[in-house]
Amino acid sequence: MTTAVAVDAHREAGPHTLRRHGRTAAGDRCRLARLRDAHRPRPIPDPALALIGQGVTVVAATRDAAMRPHIARAWGPEVLGERGPLRLCIEASERSATAQNLVERPEIAATFTRPSTYQSVQLKGLTLEVRPPTDDELGLVDEHQAAFAAEVEKVGIQLRLVPRLLDRSSLVSVSIAVDELYDQTPGRAAGTPL
Numbered sequence: 387m388t389t390a391v392a393v394d395a396h397r398e399a400g401p402h403t404l405r406r407h408g409r410t411a412a413g414d415r416c417r418l419a420r421l422r423d424a425h426r427p428r429p430i431p432d433p434a435l436a437l438i439g440q441g442v443t444v445v446a447a448t449r450d451a452a453m454r455p456h457i458a459r460a461w462g463p464e465v466l467g468e469r470g471p472l473r474l475c476i477e478a479s480e481r482s483a484t485a486q487n488l489v490e491r492p493e494i495a496a497t498f499t500r501p502s503t504y505q506s507v508q509l510k511g512l513t514l515e516v517r518p519p520t521d522d523e524l525g526l527v528d529e530h531q532a533a534f535a536a537e538v539e540k541v542g543i544q545l546r547l548v549p550r551l552l553d554r555s556s557l558v559s560v561s562i563a564v565d566e567l568y569d570q571t572p573g574r575a576a577g578t579p580l
Contacts, residue, residue, distance in 0.1 A: 427563035429469030441533030448487035462526035479556040506570035
């Protein structure tokens with residue numbers, strides 16, 4: 387029995403659907419449930435929280451079954467609860483590899499970098515939920531884009547270019563249970579666990 391798992395969002399650009407074909411629903415649910423049950427999320431520490439809340443550039447990374455990585459821009463980071471999980475709005479158009487990976491494989495990584503200093507943090511974890519973004523989440527995307535614009539202006543990027551970096555029609559909301567965090571600021575400490 388095959389299944390198609392879909393996340394539908396009705397936007398101005400039309401419906402957005404994430405699909406998985408050729409696998410059994412029961413087998414996928416069991417595999418994902420085992421991964422999530424074994425997963426032990428950890429709280430996001432203060433240095434990472436401080437950076438995530440700034441006008442950072444965010445790149446989310448997923449992988450397919452053949453271990454090929456795929457990256458996408460992400461916007462509107464929000465730490466849920468006191469220390470996690472984390473929610474991002476990730477650009478994942480319907481037919482993109484990222485969209486397929488988000489549905490089929492729960493592993494995800496995200497890197498947050500402040501353009502004016504290159505201060506960077508990477509987190510790794512499991513996708514808990516993929517769905518259309520709410521109006522409040524899209525508001526966070528707008529706030530993040532404004533903070534990002536102010537940040538990149540410091541390094542000489544023209545403000546008129548910033549809106550071109552965001553494809554609102556492809557955004558999906560992704561909640562992530564974080565289990566690994568690393569300092570990725572260039573230098574000797576890069577790769578140090580937080």
